[in-house]
Amino acid sequence: MITRAEQKAAQKRAAxxxxxxxxxxxxxxxxxxxxxxxxxxxxxxxxxxxLTLVQTERISVKVLAMxxxxxxxxxxxxxxxxxxxxxxxxxxxxxxxxxxxxxKDTLRKGVLVRGKERHxxxxxxxxxxxxxxxxxxxxxxxxxxxxxxxxxxxxxSSVARDVLDQFTDPNIVRIVKVTD
Amino acid sequence: MITRAEQKAAQKRAAxxxxxxxxxxxxxxxxxxxxxxxxxxxxxxxxxxxLTLVQTERISVKVLAMxxxxxxxxxxxxxxxxxxxxxxxxxxxxxxxxxxxxxKDTLRKGVLVRGKERHxxxxxxxxxxxxxxxxxxxxxxxxxxxxxxxxxxxxxSSVARDVLDQFTDPNIVRIVKVTD
Numbered sequence: 023m024i025t026r027a028e029q030k031a032a033q034k035r036a037a038x039x040x041x042x043x044x045x046x047x048x049x050x051x052x053x054x055x056x057x058x059x060x061x062x063x064x065x066x067x068x069x070x071x072x073l074t075l076v077q078t079e080r081i082s083v084k085v086l087a088m089x090x091x092x093x094x095x096x097x098x099x100x101x102x103x104x105x106x107x108x109x110x111x112x113x114x115x116x117x118x119x120x121x122x123x124x125x126k127d128t129l130r131k132g133v134l135v136r137g138k139e140r141h142x143x144x145x146x147x148x149x150x151x152x153x154x155x156x157x158x159x160x161x162x163x164x165x166x167x168x169x170x171x172x173x174x175x176x177x178x179s180s181v182a183r184d185v186l187d188q189f190t191d192p193n194i195v196r197i198v199k200v201t202d
Numbered sequence: 203m204i205t206r207a208e209q210k211a212a213q214k215r216a217a218x219x220x221x222x223x224x225x226x227x228x229x230x231x232x233x234x235x236x237x238x239x240x241x242x243x244x245x246x247x248x249x250x251x252x253l254t255l256v257q258t259e260r261i262s263v264k265v266l267a268m269x270x271x272x273x274x275x276x277x278x279x280x281x282x283x284x285x286x287x288x289x290x291x292x293x294x295x296x297x298x299x300x301x302x303x304x305x306k307d308t309l310r311k312g313v314l315v316r317g318k319e320r321h322x323x324x325x326x327x328x329x330x331x332x333x334x335x336x337x338x339x340x341x342x343x344x345x346x347x348x349x350x351x352x353x354x355x356x357x358x359s360s361v362a363r364d365v366l367d368q369f370t371d372p373n374i375v376r377i378v379k380v381t382d
Binding site: 043044045046047048051075076078080081083109111113115152153154155157178179180 | 255258
């Protein structure tokens with residue numbers, strides 16, 4: 023869980039980063055940036071800020087803002103009914119992002135979350151800079167990390183059902199609890 | 203048809219506008235900006251420049267650049283097989299865009315293409331500025347126009363099958379012919 027104050031601070035910081043990256047957003051959009059701690063209660067380590075621009079039964083477009091050194095935990099998008107699972111392209115707008123996918127261990131620049139190494143099984147590193155993008159097929163496991171400068175990216179995908187995403191870390195709860 | 207020189211000039215101008223709007227694109231992307239004259243051979247009046255960022259069997263993401271006073275002709279995205287037709291959200295990044303949809307005639311700011319009024323049947327005007335967006339349901343007719351400053355926008359959609367789009371103007375051919 024996160025406190026209301028943490029939520030507000032992360033939302034404000036994310037809005038600043040998004041605007042600074044050149045993505046124009048409205049005040050209404052700033053106010054509905056979702057702050058996600060994955061139920062792990064250490065937002066500055068594992069977390070992401072999400073602004074949903076389009077959400078229909080067919081497509082989803084989100085802006086993801088990662089604060090400096092935040093990591094999005096290892097996860098995948100499973101099949102749901104007739105849907106083979108979310109297909110997603112992430113395009114980086116600002117900051118460098120370290121992605122980890124299935125393959126040979128080439129992890130050099132990223133940093134495993136201390137004490138949670140077993141929940142980060144993928145070690146094949148792909149470094150994506152602004153203007154570059156990476157595509158994940160349905161069911162393809164991945165995790166990613168921003169470093170000192172933080173990062174802003176777009177997520178373009180087929181229908182998103184975030185609460186059904188699956189995570190390697192069994193402690194993760196995708197629904198965020200905010201306390202006063 | 204357009205000449206190779208027209209194509210190159212429009213591509214270069216569109217690339218400049220896209221970069222200036224804050225959207226970072228690679229040199230490879232600049233080189234594959236599609237210049238579309240709809241087979242009407244007057245690109246400066248009816249035309250659009252299109253950079254496809256994502257194109258799969260499920261989703262499509264494009265950057266559309268309109269040169270000053272260009273108009274994208276009235277069209278709709280029909281059903282194709284099991285697909286009810288393309289569902290599209292256009293989000294404006296730079297410039298003001300005048301959209302026309304079904305409804306009461308409120309056309310005030312836009313300008314009908316001279317001599318082609320009968321191919322622009324929709325007159326309900328919706329003005330979209332940067333950071334704002336508009337969604338078209340499958341089959342929903344629309345046309346849009348940039349004015350003096352031109353415009354840059356994203357098109358987020360379900361699978362795009364551009365060559366199957368339908369246009370009010372029977373003279374339109376969606377496949378572009380380029381001559382040397």
